[in-house]
Amino acid sequence: MKNLLTATAMLMGLTAMAQAEGELQLYNWGDYTSPELLAKFEAETGIKVTVTDYDSNDTALAKIEAGGSGFDLVVPSANYVPIYVEKGLVQELDLSKIPHHGNIAPEWMNVDYDPGRKFSIPWQWGTTGIGMNKTLYAGDINTSAIWLDPPAEVAGKINVTPEMNDVLAMATMYLGGQPCSEDAELMKKVRDKLLEAKPKWVSMDYGMTEKMSSNDVKATVYWNGAMFRSRLANPDVSFGLPREGFPIFMDQVMLLSDAKNVEEAYKFLDFIALPENAALISAFARYGNGIAGSEEFMPADMKDAPEIVIPEELKSKGVFLKTCTGKAQDYITAIWTELQK
Amino acid sequence: MARPISHLPGFTPIAMAVFAALYLPLVILVFYSFNAGEDLAHWEGFGLHWFAKAWENDQVKDSTIRSLWLAAVAAVISTVVATMAALGTTRRARFKGQTFIYVMINQPLMVPEIVTAVALLIFFAWFKVTLGYQGMGYLVLAHSAFCIPFAYLPIRARLESMDLTLETAAADLYATPFATFRRVTFPLLLPGILAGMMLAFVTSLDDVVITVFVKSAGQDTLPTYMLGQIRRQVSTEVYAISTMLLGLTVVMLVAFMALTRKKD
Amino acid sequence: MSGAPLSGPSQAEAALAAKTVRGGWLLSLPALVLLAVAAVGPLLIMVVYSFLLPGEYGNVEWGFSFDAWTGILFTRDVFDDTLRLEDAHLSILLRSVNLSLLTTIFTFAVGFPTAWFIATRPQRQRALWLFLITIPFWTNLLIRTLAINEIIRAEGLLNNILIGLGLIDQPLQIIYTDTAVFIGMTYVYLPLMVLPLFAAIDRFDMRLLEAGYDLYATRFQVLRRIIVPVVKPGIIAGSILVFVPALGAYVTPRILGGGKQMMIGNFIELQFGQGRNWPLGAALSVTLLVIVTAALLVYVRFANREVRHG
Numbered sequence: 001m002k003n004l005l006t007a008t009a010m011l012m013g014l015t016a017m018a019q020a021e022g023e024l025q026l027y028n029w030g031d032y033t034s035p036e037l038l039a040k041f042e043a044e045t046g047i048k049v050t051v052t053d054y055d056s057n058d059t060a061l062a063k064i065e066a067g068g069s070g071f072d073l074v075v076p077s078a079n080y081v082p083i084y085v086e087k088g089l090v091q092e093l094d095l096s097k098i099p100h101h102g103n104i105a106p107e108w109m110n111v112d113y114d115p116g117r118k119f120s121i122p123w124q125w126g127t128t129g130i131g132m133n134k135t136l137y138a139g140d141i142n143t144s145a146i147w148l149d150p151p152a153e154v155a156g157k158i159n160v161t162p163e164m165n166d167v168l169a170m171a172t173m174y175l176g177g178q179p180c181s182e183d184a185e186l187m188k189k190v191r192d193k194l195l196e197a198k199p200k201w202v203s204m205d206y207g208m209t210e211k212m213s214s215n216d217v218k219a220t221v222y223w224n225g226a227m228f229r230s231r232l233a234n235p236d237v238s239f240g241l242p243r244e245g246f247p248i249f250m251d252q253v254m255l256l257s258d259a260k261n262v263e264e265a266y267k268f269l270d271f272i273a274l275p276e277n278a279a280l281i282s283a284f285a286r287y288g289n290g291i292a293g294s295e296e297f298m299p300a301d302m303k304d305a306p307e308i309v310i311p312e313e314l315k316s317k318g319v320f321l322k323t324c325t326g327k328a329q330d331y332i333t334a335i336w337t338e339l340q341k
Numbered sequence: 342m343a344r345p346i347s348h349l350p351g352f353t354p355i356a357m358a359v360f361a362a363l364y365l366p367l368v369i370l371v372f373y374s375f376n377a378g379e380d381l382a383h384w385e386g387f388g389l390h391w392f393a394k395a396w397e398n399d400q401v402k403d404s405t406i407r408s409l410w411l412a413a414v415a416a417v418i419s420t421v422v423a424t425m426a427a428l429g430t431t432r433r434a435r436f437k438g439q440t441f442i443y444v445m446i447n448q449p450l451m452v453p454e455i456v457t458a459v460a461l462l463i464f465f466a467w468f469k470v471t472l473g474y475q476g477m478g479y480l481v482l483a484h485s486a487f488c489i490p491f492a493y494l495p496i497r498a499r500l501e502s503m504d505l506t507l508e509t510a511a512a513d514l515y516a517t518p519f520a521t522f523r524r525v526t527f528p529l530l531l532p533g534i535l536a537g538m539m540l541a542f543v544t545s546l547d548d549v550v551i552t553v554f555v556k557s558a559g560q561d562t563l564p565t566y567m568l569g570q571i572r573r574q575v576s577t578e579v580y581a582i583s584t585m586l587l588g589l590t591v592v593m594l595v596a597f598m599a600l601t602r603k604k605d
Numbered sequence: 606m607s608g609a610p611l612s613g614p615s616q617a618e619a620a621l622a623a624k625t626v627r628g629g630w631l632l633s634l635p636a637l638v639l640l641a642v643a644a645v646g647p648l649l650i651m652v653v654y655s656f657l658l659p660g661e662y663g664n665v666e667w668g669f670s671f672d673a674w675t676g677i678l679f680t681r682d683v684f685d686d687t688l689r690l691e692d693a694h695l696s697i698l699l700r701s702v703n704l705s706l707l708t709t710i711f712t713f714a715v716g717f718p719t720a721w722f723i724a725t726r727p728q729r730q731r732a733l734w735l736f737l738i739t740i741p742f743w744t745n746l747l748i749r750t751l752a753i754n755e756i757i758r759a760e761g762l763l764n765n766i767l768i769g770l771g772l773i774d775q776p777l778q779i780i781y782t783d784t785a786v787f788i789g790m791t792y793v794y795l796p797l798m799v800l801p802l803f804a805a806i807d808r809f810d811m812r813l814l815e816a817g818y819d820l821y822a823t824r825f826q827v828l829r830r831i832i833v834p835v836v837k838p839g840i841i842a843g844s845i846l847v848f849v850p851a852l853g854a855y856v857t858p859r860i861l862g863g864g865k866q867m868m869i870g871n872f873i874e875l876q877f878g879q880g881r882n883w884p885l886g887a888a889l890s891v892t893l894l895v896i897v898t899a900a901l902l903v904y905v906r907f908a909n910r911e912v913r914h915g
Contacts, residue, residue, distance in 0.1 A: 025558035030569015031576070035398065050559040051400060053569025058663055058878040059553060065664060066462050068469025070558035083662045162864045164879045184684055203781040203863030206572040216759045216780070325661060333880050334683040340867055340875065341693030346814050347725040349718070349824060356722035359715050363741045363795070366752035369762065370744070373755070408745075422636040429632025436626040442633045443905070444898060449644045450845065451897040453853030453870040456890035459877050460647035486643035489636055494842040495801045501838040502808040532807060536800045539739050543796070547746035550855055550874075567747045571860070583748045590743045594736050 022047040024264040027064075027071040029251065030055055032124075034284035041271050047264045064089050064256065072259035073268065075123050078250045079165060079323045081113045090254040092118050097266040100273040108250070108290035112320065120252035121269045122290025124225070124281060127248055127310065127318060128166045129241040131208065131227040133218035133234075141240030142314065144174040147221050148197045155200040159211070159220040162204040164336045165321050166247050167194075170221070173245030173319065180324035180332075187331040194339055204340075212237050223249075225287035228307035239307045241314050248318040250290065367587065374580040391581040400566060401578055405586070408546060408562040411477070415484035416492075416542035422485075423492035423541075424534055428526075431500045447494075449487040457487065458554035465555060475557040483555050484545045491544045492537035499533025648894075655887035663881045673884035677892055694872075694889070701869040704783060705851035708790045712798040712847050713840070720802035720839075724809070735803065742796050750860045753789050754780060757861075781863030789857040797846040805839025806832075841905065849897060869893060 022045070026033065030053035038049045052071065054060040057080045063069050065087060076084055084090045095101050095118070104117055114120050132141045137153045145151075147158050148171060160167060169179035171194055177186045202217065209226045211217040213233035227239040253272065255265050271277055278289040279297030288308050295303060302308055310318060324332055377388025395401050423446075430442055449457065465479045507529070511521040549564040556565060567579055640646075655673050657665040680691040723734040741749065756762045757779040764776040779785050809832065817827040833840070853870040862868070867875070869889070876886030 027558065030566070030572060035400075052556065052558055052561050053566055054553070055569050055572050056878055058881070062459070062663060062877070063462060063554065066466035068466045068475060068557070070469075070475040072558075087662075159863075188684055198865070201865065202778070204865050205781070205863045207860075211758075214758075214760060323662075329661070329881070330683050333882065334680075337693065337875075337880060340864075340872070341697060345725065346818070347721075347811050349721065349828065352718035352721050355715055355718040359719045359795070360737060362792070363738070366749060366756060366792070367741055367744065369755050370748065370752045418639075422639055426633040426636040429629040433625045433629060436629055438626075439629065440902070442629075442637065444902070445637055445640055445645060446633075447845065447849075447901065448640065448648075448898075450849045451901070452644075452648060452894055453873050453890060454855060455853075455870065455874045455877060456651055456887075456894075457644060457648065459883070459886075460650045461643065463650055464647040482639070482643040486639050489640060489644075491797075491846070493636070494846055495804045498801045498838045498842045499804045499808065502805050502835065533804045536735070536804050540797065540800055543739065543742045546743065549747065564745055564747055567745070571747070579748060583744050587740070587744060590740055594740070 022264060024049045024261050024268055025070055025072045026051050026268075027054060027060060027069070027074045029053065029075060032075070032251075032285050034280045036284070037272075037277060037280040040277065040280065041268060045264075045267050045271070047267060049268065061089075067258065070260070071256055072261045072265045073253050074256060075251045075253050077321075078111070078113050078252070079321045081120055081252065081254070082323055084254060085114075085119055089257055090119055091257050091259075093121075093255060093269070094266070098270045098273060100270050103273045103275060103291050103293070105290050105292040111250070112322070114252075120254045121273055122278075123251045123253050123272070124285060124287035124289050125248065125250035126287040127224045127241055127246055128161065128163070128170065128221065129224060129227075129239055129246050131212055131220045131222045131230065132238050132240065133212065133215065134236045134238055136218040141238065142243050143240075144170050144242040144244050146219065146240075146242075147201070148174055148193055150197070150200050154219050156202060157217075157219050158201050159203045159205055159208060159217045159222075160201050161208075161221050161223070162206065164332060165324070166249075167221070168332045168335065169247050169319065169321055170242060170245065174242070176244075179247070179319060180322055180328040182327045182331070184331075187335070191335045191338065194335065198339060223287075224307040225285055228286045228302075228305055231307070232301070241310065241317065243314060243317055245317050245319055246314075247321045249321060252290075370580055371584050371587065374577060374584040376577060391577045392585070394576075395578040395581040395585070398578060400561065401563075401582055404561045404563045404566040405582055407477075407560065408564070409586075411480055411484055411562060412542045412545040414481055415488050415545040416538050418481070418485040419488035419541045420492045420496075420534060420538040423489050423537060424496055424530070426489075427493055427496040427500055428522075431497055432503075432505060447490045450490045454548070454550040457483075458551045461551065462554040469557065477560065479555050479557070480552065480560060480562075483551055484548065487548070487551065488541035488544050491540040495536040495540060496530065496533040499530055499536075503529055651887040651890055655884055655891055657884050659882045659884050661881075663877070663883060665883050670884070673882075673888035676882075676885050677888055697867055697872050698869055698893075700783075700866065701852055704787060704790065704868065705848050705854075707787060708794060708851045709798075709844050709848040711787075711791050712795050713844065716795055716798035716802055716843065717840075720799045720806055723799075723803050724806040725811075731807075735800075738796050738799050746793060746856055747860070749793065750789055750857055753792060754861060757785060757788065780861060781865065783862070783866070785861040786858050786868070789861045790851050790854060793857055794847040794851055797850070798843040801842035801846060802836065802839045805836040805842075809835055845901065845904075849901075852897065853893070 024047050026049050028051055033051050038051070042048055054063075057077050060074060060076065061080060061083065064071065064074060074084075098121070101117065104122060108122050108125070109117055130141045130146050132146070136157060137151060139151065146154060147160055150158060168190070171190050172179055172181050172186070175186060175189050175193060177183060177190070181187060208217060208220045208222045209229050212220060212227065212230035215234070224239055227237060231237040231239070253269060255262070255269070259265055272281065273291060275291050275294040276297045278291035278294040282289050282294065282302065283299050286302070373384075374391055375387050375389065376384055377390065378385030426442065426446060430439055461483055469475050469479070507525050508521055511525045516524065547564065549568050552562050553565050553568065556562070563582070570576065570579070654665050656669055656671065658668045658670045658672070660666050676691070677694060678691055679688050681688055719738070723731060723738070726734055754761075758764075759776040759778070759780070763779070764773075767773045767777065813831050813835070814827055817831045822830065854868060855870040855874060858868045858871055864871070873886050873889050873893075876882045876889065880886070
């Protein structure tokens with residue numbers, strides 16, 4: 001079976017090369033790809049990029065693993081990168097075809113999940129923290145107590161993002177542990193804390209960019225870029241990062257093993273490693289990118305935005321979410337299921 | 342004039358309330374699509390720029406056209422096979438296996454979409470890899486299949502409440518079975534077929550979950566495009582697109598009415 | 606059968622019956638093939654998957670296991686390893702059944718008068734009214750749900766009107782409650798009730814009413830004894846079309862329900878997504894499928910008997 005698959009993949013690769021017409025299939029999160037970026041890329045290279053959307057890492061992984069999906073590039077989150085590599089779904093990059101690879105900022109070059117960036121090129125990164133409408137609560141929001149031990153004003157009003165890994169990591173760090181803990185006693189406390197806090201949440205939902213803008217929801221555990229967009233529409237919205245620890249995420253572009261448009265894909269990967277192009281990505285979805293020197297090309301309102309620039313004293317509290325395995329993953333899914341019943 | 346015999350007290354007010362409730366969300370939708378402001382929730386005056394933006398956005402435009410095309414093809418296929426199946430399973434002597442056919446046909450209704458979706462992902466992926474064909478055929482197959490019960494049930498309901506006299510009479514007059522069908526059964530059945538086809542069209546147009554798992558590269562439909570947006574931010578563009586589609590529907594309806602009137 | 610002379614009515618009848626059976630199967634064949642290829646057949650994969658082991662990152666590992674099936678009713682506590690009854694699955698299923706039943710009953714309560722109203726319009730107007738019912742549904746499900754959200758949200762139309770009238774002074778929390786899901790599902794599934802009802806009522810012979818009233822039947826008796834039995838096929842079709850999809854609903858509960866309390870469709874989706882337990886998801890789906898199919902069979906048999914004796 002496997003041989004058959006490789007043979008077909010090679011065959012398809014050959015035919016694709018023979019008839020390269022300059023197209024590229026990008027599989028990315030919805031509302032995450034700047035149309036200007038694609039227009040500029042097409043103008044410079046003549047390659048037309050078609051974007052197809054997904055709305056969860058798991059859906060994207062399931063589809064690509066099943067095979068035959070026809071995509072060239074995918075943009076998984078950091079904790080999914082090792083899964084793609086381990087399962088052989090992506091190919092190691094030929095760095096000679098990405099001359100601007102060195103533009104990747106030093107702090108994003110040697111990440112645990114892809115040392116030396118041999119498999120992925122940064123797309124955007126961000127943090128998960130607390131979005132708060134100042135008219136609801138004006139106190140300190142740099143703490144997970146806002147959602148785990150909510151003050152009276154916030155109780156019954158706060159939304160929590162339905163992201164299992166983020167929620168579990170933040171709760172574990174609030175109780176003094178590290179994400180993916182295998183400490184049964186600690187994880188029991190995490191479970192009890194979450195079950196105790198849940199009745200004080202109004203919902204566990206996405207779509208908070210508008211809901212915070214429109215005052216439908218006044219407090220939420222959410223992503224920084226989304227809260228930045230909310231603040232632009234509604235000045236009362238502020239963003240805080242829990243000092244007990246907060247997750248940092250990064251999404252990056254990877255080249256699929258069964259990609260048909262490999263040459264085009266390399267051109268795109270090199271293209272987004274240029275600071276002025278990376279800045280276009282950030283200007284659209286309002287998250288930082290991992291390319292050194294892109295700041296000067298960014299819109300003025302992003303350069304010192306409190307949502308984008310992590311305060312010095314909190315920098316050490318940011319934690320990269322890893323892929324939990326074994327017992328740690330068992331704890332997480334069991335707690336998550338119990339939380340959602 | 343006295344009230345018609347079919348009058349039942351309270352029915353007309355309820356029906357009027359239903360129509361009002363059906364259209365309220367649409368009014369809001371149309372209203373907001375003319376918003377000059379940047380985001381959905383704040384009304385900042387009348388403007389058309391969302392229509393311009395939607396029109397310029399290739400992803401929105403392509404996915405809308407793809408959705409309409411897919412729904413039309415799937416509705417036609419599913420209605421044809423559902424009509425045949427309905428004729429085969431009603432108004433004849435009960436036969437062994439009839440219940441089996443009935444259960445088979447209704448099966449897509451009974452499975453949560455996500456289950457069919459994952460099953461189809463695995464099943465179709467095998468064909469996509471071995472055949473190397475990744476076109477729209479898979480989506481057409483999947484949509485036609487899950488639309489069958491939606492087309493079948495109204496047609497069957499219509500058939501069951503039709504009496505056999507006319508067809509028997511036609512047969513007695515030595516009309517061939519096909520002539521009987523074309524001249525007698527089909528015209529009587531037409532409202533049921535139209536109802537079934539409309540349901541199938543709408544069902545296909547609405548599908549998200551199965552489409553997400555079956556689509557290949559570059560095959561976003563309007564719903565899957567929107568699902569991707571919901572997680573981040575739903576833009577007013579999709580409201581504008583919906584308003585345009587609504588306008589198109591009304592135009593088609595008026596044209597349809599005018600045409601049928603002329604024929605009478 | 607080849608060239609046999611006519612030898613009595615019983616054989617001719619048998620031949621006719623055989624023809625009927627063959628015709629029934631032949632006519633149903635295209636639908637059956639399509640369904641087998643693109644809907645029902647692939648579900649067998651799910652049956653197989655329910656007996657496998659969950660993969661570490663989703664998907665399955667090839668190894669026989671009965672865990673998913675015991676997992677439906679019992680759960681092994683991750684902390685003390687004891688086996689206890691899984692009440693979460695049951696409460697999620699019950700919530701889904703309740704909400705779907707409520708939706709079916711309510712759509713029937715308002716859908717029947719609506720369908721009756723349409724069917725009793727003059728012939729020329731009927732198509733117009735029918736189109737009016739379907740037009741909203743040419744607008745995408747997600748958009749309709751979002752538009753409902755616009756009405757019931759904290760600063761939405763409904764709350765603004767109620768506050769404006771002085772009936773309440775704080776916005777009502779409707780969004781993110783079961784009420785919101787109920788409102789959304791009723792709106793979404795209404796035409797699935799109205800259209801089959803209309804198709805049945807449209808064929809109803811109004812002279813039957815005359816006969817009823819001539820015999821001094823009250824309005825209610827006419828409704829119950831004459832109308833309902835005749836349009837029963839439409840009622841059955843409508844109820845199935847609403848109840849069953851409502852039971853597996855995904856989009857409406859996700860957008861209006863707020864994700865704090867799941868319906869069975871969302872819970873199954875969770876197993877195939879972040880929960881990374883495909884075998885449990887598969888086992889839950891097969892269970893749901895069996896329950897619904899059994900209920901449907903009983904219902905259809907029961908309903909048929911009623912029609913025959915009524």
